[in-house]
Structure formats: structure tokens, C-alpha cells
Amino acid sequence: MINSLRGMNDILSEDYERFTYFINTATDIAQKYGFHFIETPLLEETALFKRSVGESSDIVGKEMYQFIDKGQNDVCLRPEGTAGVVRAFIQKKLDKAGGIQRYFYHGSMFRYERPQKGRLRQFHQFGVESFGVDSVYEDATMIMMVSDILKKLGIGYRLQLNSLGDNNCMPDYRNKLVEFVQERKDNICEDCVKRLETNPIRVLDCKNSKCQELYENAPKLLQNLCSACEDDFNTLKKILEDNGIKYEIDTNLVRGLDYYSKTAFEFVSDDIGSQSAIAGGGRYDRLVEFLDGRSTPAVGFAIGIERLMELIVMPEASRDGYYIGAMDEEAVNLVVKLAHKKRKSDKVNIDYKAKNLQKHLKAADKVNAKYCAVIGSNELKDATIWVKDLENKTEETISLEDF
Numbered sequence: 001m002i003n004s005l006r007g008m009n010d011i012l013s014e015d016y017e018r019f020t021y022f023i024n025t026a027t028d029i030a031q032k033y034g035f036h037f038i039e040t041p042l043l044e045e046t047a048l049f050k051r052s053v054g055e056s057s058d059i060v061g062k063e064m065y066q067f068i069d070k071g072q073n074d075v076c077l078r079p080e081g082t083a084g085v086v087r088a089f090i091q092k093k094l095d096k097a098g099g100i101q102r103y104f105y106h107g108s109m110f111r112y113e114r115p116q117k118g119r120l121r122q123f124h125q126f127g128v129e130s131f132g133v134d135s136v137y138e139d140a141t142m143i144m145m146v147s148d149i150l151k152k153l154g155i156g157y158r159l160q161l162n163s164l165g166d167n168n169c170m171p172d173y174r175n176k177l178v179e180f181v182q183e184r185k186d187n188i189c190e191d192c193v194k195r196l197e198t199n200p201i202r203v204l205d206c207k208n209s210k211c212q213e214l215y216e217n218a219p220k221l222l223q224n225l226c227s228a229c230e231d232d233f234n235t236l237k238k239i240l241e242d243n244g245i246k247y248e249i250d251t252n253l254v255r256g257l258d259y260y261s262k263t264a265f266e267f268v269s270d271d272i273g274s275q276s277a278i279a280g281g282g283r284y285d286r287l288v289e290f291l292d293g294r295s296t297p298a299v300g301f302a303i304g305i306e307r308l309m310e311l312i313v314m315p316e317a318s319r320d321g322y323y324i325g326a327m328d329e330e331a332v333n334l335v336v337k338l339a340h341k342k343r344k345s346d347k348v349n350i351d352y353k354a355k356n357l358q359k360h361l362k363a364a365d366k367v368n369a370k371y372c373a374v375i376g377s378n379e380l381k382d383a384t385i386w387v388k389d390l391e392n393k394t395e396e397t398i399s400l401e402d403f
Contacts, residue, residue: 007113007121018312019124022305023106026126026149030104033145035128038103040084042110046074051291052083052259054199063111077110081127082284082300083291089131090293100132106305118272118307127302128281131288134297136232139263139283140239142301146267146279147245149303154313157267157278159245162221162253163233164201164282166261169226174200176219184214204252212252220251232262259286263299271311278311279303319391321347323364327376329354335375338385338403364390373403 004010011019027037046066053059059079066076078084085103094101106126115121128145130138143159150157165173178200185193188203188211195202204215225233240247255264264282272278281301288296322342326335332352339350349367351360357374364372373387385403388395 005121007115009120009122015309018309018314019305021314022153022308022312023126025152026106026303027104029145029148029152030128033102033141035102035104035130038085038088038105039107040078040081040088040105042077042108043075044078044084044087046076048083048087048291049076049079052086052287053080057199059111063113065110065112079109079111081105081107081109081125081302082129082287085127085129085300086287086291086293086298089129089296090288090291094131095288095293095296098132100130102128102130104128118304118309120306124305125302126305127300129298129300131296131298133299134285136236136263137239139265139299140236140243142281142299143240143265144243144245146281146301146303150267150279153308153311155269155278155308155311156271157269159240159247160250160253160266160268161233161236161247162250162264163225163229163262164255164260164264165221165225165229166285169224169229170261173219173221173224176224177201177203180218181215187214201254205254215252221254222249222251229262236263255282255284259284259290261285265301269307269311272307277304278307317368319368319370321349321369322371322373323349323351323360323367323369324373325351325360325363325375326354327356327360327374328380330377331375331380334380338373338375338400342403361388361390 046064049064050060055061064076064079066074069075085105089095089101104127107124108122109125110122112121113119128142130142164170178196181188181192181196181200181203185196189206189208192203192206192211203211204218206212222233237247253264253266260282262283265280266277267279268276269278270276279301281299283299285297288294288298324335324339324342326332332354335350339348342348349369351363360374361372370391371387371389373385375385379385379397383400384397385400386395386397387403
């Protein structure tokens with residue numbers, strides 16, 4: 001027997017209902033915010049992610065599904081969504097068109113990491129990217145959109161905020177942090193030693209408890225912001241407070257790549273164990289330029305769908321559509337014909353086997369149909385159909401024409 005690959009799961013029945021409910025909910029909210037759908041390829045040039053996500057990251061260094069294709073191109077399955085959207089934005093020359101461009105997307109991402117609950121090798125994300133707005137109000141809008149999605153799904157959360165500064169204040173802060181960590185270099189983990197050389201800000205995000213203790217007294221980003229970044233961060237907090245969105249300040253919350261700046265945020269849940277992040281985002285004003293486009297302010301977020309599946313509160317399922325069945329073999333052809341016509345206006349399940357009434361009623365109940373409609377020999381002779389409303393428990397026999 002051939003099984004699915006490790007960390008690559010099928011989505012069936014109830015999981016599928018939850019999955020599509022999430023996609024429909026998030027899509028509806030994104031559209032209400034004025035965002036438009038974008039679809040990018042699953043397969044991209046590896047260079048795209050090396051330049052955007054960064055060669056120092058675990059994603060590029062350890063986790064990408066990378067290979068040489070038949071045309072000798074170095075390609076990989078996308079490990080995240082933002083880079084592909086930015087590539088499309090530049091390729092379509094939207095960076096030179098000016099104005100504001102707002103997109104949302106959803107689809108599969110791939111990372112070769114150790115599978116665990118809510119973290120798979122093929123997983124799904126819903127993401128949003130906004131280009132052309134340098135106002136902190138757009139950052140707040142992103143946060144409010146995530147909040148609206150999670151609330152609609154019945155998911156509790158805590159919002160964590162930080163500011164990463166910009167080119168005016170980040171370099172000085174980075175130097176202070178490197179000096180602090182260098183003095184403790186003999187006691188930090190191997191990953192932090194590497195990050196110190198390639199991307200020092202990411203040491204703050206280390207999950208090693210010993211490292212976290214060492215970094216408790218490290219210089220804080222928020223205490224090293226320039227006046228413009230500090231004003232933006234204070235404005236962001238005020239907007240959230242005015243809109244009833246609670247937040248916590250987390251000075252160790254980072255997006256460790258060079259093109260990230262100012263706002264960084266993460267939504268976490270206390271209901272899914274240690275892997276508590278369920279959504280995250282921030283401002284990346286330098287990424288478009290970093291990928292050879294015209295300098296364009298940008299901000300976005302992504303939600304890991306599998307992380308949320310067990311947390312989603314599904315609406316009470318209502319009965320819907322028709323179940324049509326035959327009680328005699330002679331009526332099967334007519335049932336198929338009726339179902340074909342009825343599907344122009346309604347959802348219809350049918351059964352091709354002749355069964356007694358009780359079995360049809362059970363089958364209709366199983367598919368959660370609102371109506372069970374059955375044709376037997378009497379109905380066939382009279383050109384009628386027996387219909388039962390499974391919600392109201394009423395029944396009647398009507399003409400096929402009226403049906």
C-alpha cells in the first residue's frame with residue numbers, strides 16, 4: 001500500500017468543512033477591507049527565497065524542497081507566500097504604476113521540518129499584502145483584519161507588538177546588541193553564534209531557555225527608536241486602543257530580515273500548546289527594492305490554517321437541499337432526470353438504488369438534506385412525488401410539474 005508522504009495530510013469530510021469555512025470567512029473579511037485575490041505559482045526560482053527570506057534563515061538553510069528541474073533551473077516549492085506576491089508585483093510592473101495595491105491569497109506552502117500537531121510539511125496559509133501605503137494606519141488595518149477573522153471564527157487570542165525601527169535607528173541598535181551578545185558568546189547556543197554573524201537581531205527570537213535568560217538584560221529595540229519610529233509606534237497603540245483591540249508589548253518579537261522595519265506583530269493562542277503563534281505580520285518597506293523593484297512601502301500578514309483547525313467554532317449546521325430516491329427500479333431513470341433539472345436551482349443528492357422509504361429517510365438524514373423526495377410505483381403511475389420536510393416534519397404528495 002502506498003501512503004501519503006510524512007507531514008502531508010489529506011483533507012476530508014469534517015476537516016474539509018472547517019477548512020472551507022475558514023477560507024470563506026477570511027476571504028469575505030479581506031474583500032470587505034478592499035483587498036483582491038492573487039494566485040502565485042507553487043514553484044518558484046530558489047533565488048527568490050534566498051534573497052527575500054534570507055540564506056541565514058532556517059527556512060532557506062534547512063527546510064526548502066529544492067531541486068534542479070529538467071531545464072537545469074534551480075527551483076523550489078514555495079515555503080511562504082509573501083515573496084511570490086512581491087515577485088508578481090514587480091514582474092507586472094505594478095511598482096512603477098504607483099497607487100495602492102492590496103491583495104489576499106491562500107494556498108499550500110512546503111517546508112521540510114519535523115511534523116507535529118498543527119505544523120506539517122505541506123501546510124496552508126491565508127495571507128494579505130498591501131503595497132504603496134506608508135502610513136501606520138495601514139499597519140493597524142492589518143491587525144484589525146486579523147482580529148476580525150479570529151473573532152468571526154470564535155478563536156481567542158493575545159496580540160503581541162513590537163517595533164523594529166528603521167534605517168535611522170536599527171544600525172546603532174544592532175551594534176549595541178552584537179556587543180552585548182559577544183560578551184556572552186561562550187554561553188550561547190550554536191544557532192545564536194551563527195545568527196550573530198549573519199543576522200544578529202534573530203538571537204532575540206531564540207527558543208533556547210538558556211539563551212533567553214542571557215538576553216533578559218539585552219538592549220531593547222523600543223528603547224533605541226528614533227523619534228519618527230517612536231511616534232509611529234505610539235500612534236499604532238492609540239489606534240488599537242481606540243478600536244478596542246488589546247495588546248501586549250514583546251520586546252523580543254522580531255522579524256530578523258534586513259528589509260523588515262517598524263511594526264511587527266503576532267497573534268498567539270494559549271489553546272494549542274507551546275507552538276502558540278497563529279498569525280503574524282509586519283511592515284517590510286525595503287523588500288520590493290531588495291528584489292530589484294522600485295522602492296515601495298509594504299505591510300502584510302499570514303495565518304497558518306492548520307494551526308487553527310481545532311480552534312474554529314463552526315456555526316450550527318442547517319439542513320440544505322434535496323435528497324431524491326426511487327422505491328422501485330422503474331423510477332430510477334426518472335429520479336436521475338428530476339435531479340438534473342432540480343440542480344439548476346438547488347443542491348441535490350440522489351441514490352441510484354431502489355430502497356424502501358425508511359432507508360431513503362436515513363440516507364437523507366445522513367447528508368443533512370432539508371427535503372427527502374421519493375418516487376414509488378404509485379407516484380410513478382400518478383406523475384407525482386412524495387416530499388417530506390425534515391426540519392418541520394411535514395409531508396405531502398405533489399405533482400412532478402409542481403416539484
